[in-house]
Amino acid sequence: MSDMYTFENELYLKGYTAICGTDEAGAGPLAGPVYASAVILDKDTVIEGLNDSKKLSEKKREKLYDEIIAKARAYAVVYVSESVIDEINILNARMLAMRQAVSALDIKPDFLLVDGNRDPQAGVETLCVVGGDGKSASIAAASILAKVSRDRFMLKMADKYPQYGFEKHKGYGTRQHIDAIKEHGPCRIHRRTFIKNICGEGK
Numbered sequence: 001m002s003d004m005y006t007f008e009n010e011l012y013l014k015g016y017t018a019i020c021g022t023d024e025a026g027a028g029p030l031a032g033p034v035y036a037s038a039v040i041l042d043k044d045t046v047i048e049g050l051n052d053s054k055k056l057s058e059k060k061r062e063k064l065y066d067e068i069i070a071k072a073r074a075y076a077v078v079y080v081s082e083s084v085i086d087e088i089n090i091l092n093a094r095m096l097a098m099r100q101a102v103s104a105l106d107i108k109p110d111f112l113l114v115d116g117n118r119d120p121q122a123g124v125e126t127l128c129v130v131g132g133d134g135k136s137a138s139i140a141a142a143s144i145l146a147k148v149s150r151d152r153f154m155l156k157m158a159d160k161y162p163q164y165g166f167e168k169h170k171g172y173g174t175r176q177h178i179d180a181i182k183e184h185g186p187c188r189i190h191r192r193t194f195i196k197n198i199c200g201e202g203k
Contacts, residue, residue, distance in 0.1 A: 018109045039072050065148040
């Protein structure tokens with residue numbers, strides 16, 4: 001079995017039965033929500049090819065997304081809007097999104113594996129794993145669900161706000177995106193706290 005299942009297998013040996021991975025996508029962009037997912041995989045289910053979503057092609061992510069949805073014992077995907085990000089800051093928004101994803105699961109986990117070094121305080125025994133989306137199958141699965149869900153949302157926003165090119169950069173601060181903000185000003189889904197230096201405080 002892949003090394004991606006080492007954390008989960010060690011926890012099963014300790015008697016845990018509902019091990020959940022959680023991760024978020026979209027901390028860095030200038031526009032759009034931050035998404036988070038929580039995934040509980042079955043003990044005997046192996047999904048080949050799980051890895052950090054950023055290291056996978058879009059086609060591979062989409063394929064794995066469908067397989068994770070089909071095979072997961074439980075999963076949830078949530079988002080925290082750009083207006084809330086502006087209100088509470090991106091770190092707090094990321095933690096909130098992961099907490100909400102865990103609480104939205106149909107099954108209450110008895111252990112939580114979190115990508116990164118900060119505990120979202122989800123009310124479950126937790127281990128933070130730096131680089132966890134490349135080390136734990138459960139975290140990787142959550143990473144993929146969050147990333148694909150956010151990318152799909154940003155493609156919808158590209159249709160609604162075609163002047164920004166969201167379909168290309170998904171809201172990240174590329175030169176094209178920054179130039180579009182300077183030319184057109186922000187739209188509804190821009191994070192005002194992220195772009196105040198681009199378009200000035202007054203816009």
